[in-house]
Amino acid sequence: MTAGAAKLEVLVIDDEVQIRRLLRFTLEEADYAMREAETGQAGLSEVAHRRPDAIVLDLGLPDLPGLEVLRRLREWSPVPVLILSVFDQERSKIAALDAGADDYLTKPFGSGELLARLRVMLRRLRSAEETKSMQFGSIEVDLTRRLVTRDRQPVKLTAREYELLRLLIINRGRVLTHHQILSELWGPKAKGQTHYLRIYMMRLRQKLEQDPDMPRYFQTESGVGYRLVE
Amino acid sequence: MKTINKPSLRAYLKPRGASVAREYLEVSVAIAAVTAAGRFVALDYPAFGHIYLLAVIALSLRVSRWPVLFAAVISAVAWDYFFVSPKMSFAVLRFDDSLLLGVYFVVALVAGQLTTYIREHEKLSAEAELHRTLLDSVSHELKTPLSVLRSAAEKLGTDDPDKRASLAVEISLATGRLDHLVGNLLDQTRLESGALKPQLDWCDVRDLVNAARRSVEGSLAGRPFRTTVPADMPLFKADPAMMEHAIANLLLNAALHTPAGTPLFVISGVEPHRARVFIAVADRGPGLPAELRGVLFQKFRRGDAAHAGGLGLGLSIVRGFVVAQGGEVVAEKPPEGGARFTIYLPYGRHGGVPNE
Numbered sequence: 001m002t003a004g005a006a007k008l009e010v011l012v013i014d015d016e017v018q019i020r021r022l023l024r025f026t027l028e029e030a031d032y033a034m035r036e037a038e039t040g041q042a043g044l045s046e047v048a049h050r051r052p053d054a055i056v057l058d059l060g061l062p063d064l065p066g067l068e069v070l071r072r073l074r075e076w077s078p079v080p081v082l083i084l085s086v087f088d089q090e091r092s093k094i095a096a097l098d099a100g101a102d103d104y105l106t107k108p109f110g111s112g113e114l115l116a117r118l119r120v121m122l123r124r125l126r127s128a129e130e131t132k133s134m135q136f137g138s139i140e141v142d143l144t145r146r147l148v149t150r151d152r153q154p155v156k157l158t159a160r161e162y163e164l165l166r167l168l169i170i171n172r173g174r175v176l177t178h179h180q181i182l183s184e185l186w187g188p189k190a191k192g193q194t195h196y197l198r199i200y201m202m203r204l205r206q207k208l209e210q211d212p213d214m215p216r217y218f219q220t221e222s223g224v225g226y227r228l229v230e
Numbered sequence: 231m232k233t234i235n236k237p238s239l240r241a242y243l244k245p246r247g248a249s250v251a252r253e254y255l256e257v258s259v260a261i262a263a264v265t266a267a268g269r270f271v272a273l274d275y276p277a278f279g280h281i282y283l284l285a286v287i288a289l290s291l292r293v294s295r296w297p298v299l300f301a302a303v304i305s306a307v308a309w310d311y312f313f314v315s316p317k318m319s320f321a322v323l324r325f326d327d328s329l330l331l332g333v334y335f336v337v338a339l340v341a342g343q344l345t346t347y348i349r350e351h352e353k354l355s356a357e358a359e360l361h362r363t364l365l366d367s368v369s370h371e372l373k374t375p376l377s378v379l380r381s382a383a384e385k386l387g388t389d390d391p392d393k394r395a396s397l398a399v400e401i402s403l404a405t406g407r408l409d410h411l412v413g414n415l416l417d418q419t420r421l422e423s424g425a426l427k428p429q430l431d432w433c434d435v436r437d438l439v440n441a442a443r444r445s446v447e448g449s450l451a452g453r454p455f456r457t458t459v460p461a462d463m464p465l466f467k468a469d470p471a472m473m474e475h476a477i478a479n480l481l482l483n484a485a486l487h488t489p490a491g492t493p494l495f496v497i498s499g500v501e502p503h504r505a506r507v508f509i510a511v512a513d514r515g516p517g518l519p520a521e522l523r524g525v526l527f528q529k530f531r532r533g534d535a536a537h538a539g540g541l542g543l544g545l546s547i548v549r550g551f552v553v554a555q556g557g558e559v560v561a562e563k564p565p566e567g568g569a570r571f572t573i574y575l576p577y578g579r580h581g582g583v584p585n586e
Contacts, residue, residue, distance in 0.1 A: 088413075090429065090471050108409055160586050186584065195432040195580040198465050202434060213436050213459055220437040223429065223470040 013043035040064030090223035120173030298342030375404035442477035466577035488515025
């Protein structure tokens with residue numbers, strides 16, 4: 001954060017007062033301003049009035065299901081949303097991500113991880129559509145010239161492999177669900193054809209990872225999707 | 231080793247899994263056998279009454295209340311028909327015969343009630359014992375990390391930064407332990423409630439192993455770890471979350487039961503006849519104690535050497551998850567030493583991938 005700039009504001013919507021207190025501690029220490037709401041309704045009107053920079057949303061709220069809050073929010077606001085939940089079932093993660101959540105953390109979560117996810121979400125907000133290149137490990141990707149190098153040597157990727165890589169790069173740090181990737185690359189008819197993804201991901205890892213069997217950058221979110229981490 | 235099912239009267243009294251229909255069949259066969267045998271022995275008919283009575287009491291030790299009563303009725307009918315003169319017809323009984331028959335029914339009824347009562351009591355006390363053991367270990371396993379958290383929180387006021395750092399480590403270890411415990415209790419409950427339906431999806435074994443390994447990273451610290459995946463390892467259908475938990479539980483189990491610093495191996499592949507894929511977790515520890523064979527995958531069973539405690543749910547969950555996906559899990563003592571747990575899953579080819 002540059003000195004003098006207004007603090008970024010995070011709205012926490014969670015009915016557990018102890019979670020809110022700890023989040024306040026964590027967020028304020030990391031130099032964010034935090035606002036809080038106890039219910040889904042209060043959260044929605046807070047978003048409308050205050051226009052926070054990011055939202056941390058609990059799925060188990062007393063008045064509205066968190067997923068419903070997310071859907072209503074997405075009708076008019078693109079604000080980044082990080083879901084917090086005790087539900088660790090893949091189904092509920094996928095539902096939240098497909099409904100427009102930017103990321104998902106299950107309780108109990110670590111504060112370091114929460115801040116890392118928040119940083120990724122906010123950076124994406126600032127640099128949306130501006131990603132021109134990315135570097136990870138010995139790999140450099142130049143999206144304007146469609147050029148991928150490894151140790152400065154060009155890497156040959158097929159058109160689909162490159163599309164997958166590009167999609168992961170513009171969403172880097174963020175988990176993309178199988179459904180999101182499949183419909184982006186193969187169209188809506190490819191829904192459920194997860195073996196396409198497994199095979200393409202295996203090929204990408206073979207070409208771009210140091211140890212394809214233990215990938216560092218192209219990470220799998222079990223049962224949910226993939227994430228490119230730096 | 232926690233022993234919950236002590237050898238009991240129950241096991242003798244009632245063969246496991248006997249259905250009601252089987253009990254009725256058993257009763258009919260026994261009475262028919264006694265009747266048939268009686269045709270070849272020259273005895274007075276009151277003596278046969280006593281032999282039937284003996285048979286019914288013997289049956290009451292094995293079968294439940296209503297089949298015993300059924301045995302009493304058919305044996306009385308058979309007795310009257312075959313042995314009371316005039317034979318081969320239903321005779322009108324004399325007073326002392328009727329008395330014998332009356333006593334006979336009362337004895338059969340009382341015997342049936344009593345043995346049923348004993349069996350139910352046995353079952354209840356076995357369940358009560360199971361609950362007690364479970365409650366004991368749950369409270370131990372939950373309260374230990376909680377007391378760590380509580381005392382660490384109180385001592386966080388210290389000014390010594392080194393102490394604060396080590397308190398933070400303790401807190402994080404305790405929460406990890408609690409998290410794992412709660413997760414296992416939830417998994418076990420989901421398995422038992424039948425609410426768990428596997429969401430089968432194409433899986434890459436590397437993803438499953440990596441995710442499992444990451445989730446128990448802290449417990450594997452300082453151990454050499456090697457994964458072997460053949461280059462032509464196919465994708466297979468499984469529930470990724472279940473597989474991740476199953477492999478993680480196997481890794482954790484291996485870590486708990488083998489000396490620190492000893493290596494762990496994950497070996498995967500396809501069976502030679504290519505009907506199943508396998509994922510094995512092997513260690514170089516002391517191997518499996520012989521007395522644990524056969525009960526390894528039962529819940530609340532723990533090996534003595536499990537220095538870090540636990541509820542004994544890990545392997546039971548592994549089996550539950552694997553079976554739910556149509557596979558099986560096997561524990562072996564491989565020739566190279568240590569213990570090896572292998573998960574087998576059915577696999578079929580996936581459809582083609584569109585060309586570019």
